[in-house]
Ligand SMILES: Cc1ncc(COP(=O)(O)O)c(C=O)c1O
């Protein structure tokens with residue numbers, strides 16, 4: 342167990358690790374898990390990884406569970422990094438890769454966060470979990486809670502894709518559909534959690550989902566043989582994955598695995614809900630709530646992200662940027678990626694392609710660079726979004 346403490350991402354206040362925590366008790370911002378990385382690096386070596394399990398728990402020393410018996414796993418992570426050579430030659434970019442997160446349990450990268458959060462909940466004796474969700478986090482929580490024998494209480498907007506609602510019901514969760522957005526669902530969890538005895542596992546409102554998601558950064562480094570790509574394009578809602586990967590790069594540097602070079606981090610949002618893009622363009626560190634949010638890419642329908650400053654800091658420090666694409670562009674891109682590469686992307690993942698094209702057209706991504714698009718989920722969950 343290498344966890345030393347939890348640290349507020351905004352004010353730096355230390356919090357105790359081995360007890361239930363949500364946000365910083367001083368400033369209300371997200372908490373990040375800190376490790377004794379010198380100790381972790383003694384057994385977690387590049388060589389040691391070769392014989393380890395083919396899921397994200399291969400990075401055991403930098404994950405926050407002390408007793409192995411508390412790990413709740415469905416085989417998440419270590420997803421393929423596919424060289425998109427046909428699509429790459431169509432758009433003039435030989436070094437184009439897709440990290441296919443649709444191959445996770447419950448068909449999205451949300452499984453990574455939930456394996457960590459539910460495992461820690463088990464370690465800290467929680468029995469009831471609650472989450473507001475745009476859909477995929479709900480499906481993942483329902484599955485991991487079932488696997489752990491816990492209750493899952495899930496709040497989703499009424500227009501969440503049907504597959505997400507059905508998968509939650511079929512894995513035994515308590516599902517409430519609400520008129521409104523994910524922020525309204527979050528407020529409902531906030532109102533009821535104390536009386537109901539629920540642990541709130543909302544994005545970034547507990548410290549562990551980010552730890553599961555950061556393994557995408559470890560995997561990229563390992564799969565590229567410890568050379569990070571030039572650019573990472575990531576569909577951003579709450580931003581857990583982007584913040585997590587940025588954290589992973591810092592940890593790997595501290596362990597001596599990589600140097601100082603970082604990929605340029607690019608946030609993609611839907612034009613109908615682009616609070617981070619707007620704040621980035623206006624030179625702000627905190628994003629205003631986006632009014633009248635709408636997009637068929639339900640995971641991007643997040644009008645206000647509590648970790649906005651952590652996302653924007655990573656974009657700026659990395660020399661990256663934030664790009665908005667229309668729903669028409671992202672739906673068209675699903676077919677373009679699908680027919681060139683055989684990957685049926687979630688609309689959120691597909692949104693990376695039009696964003697990349699804009700960056701190439703503007704000259705900020707060059708044809709000799711290595712670029713990774715994150716397909717964060719499977720298109721199979723979004724049948725309503727596609728007309729045949
Ligand atoms: C498929 C998909 N992609 C991207 C996102 C946004 O993820 P994050 O909250 O890590 O920014 C979500 C969130 O629901 C999602 O379901």
Ligand SMILES: [Zn+2]
Pocket residue numbers: 349350351352353354365366367368369370
């Ligand atoms: Zn704080």
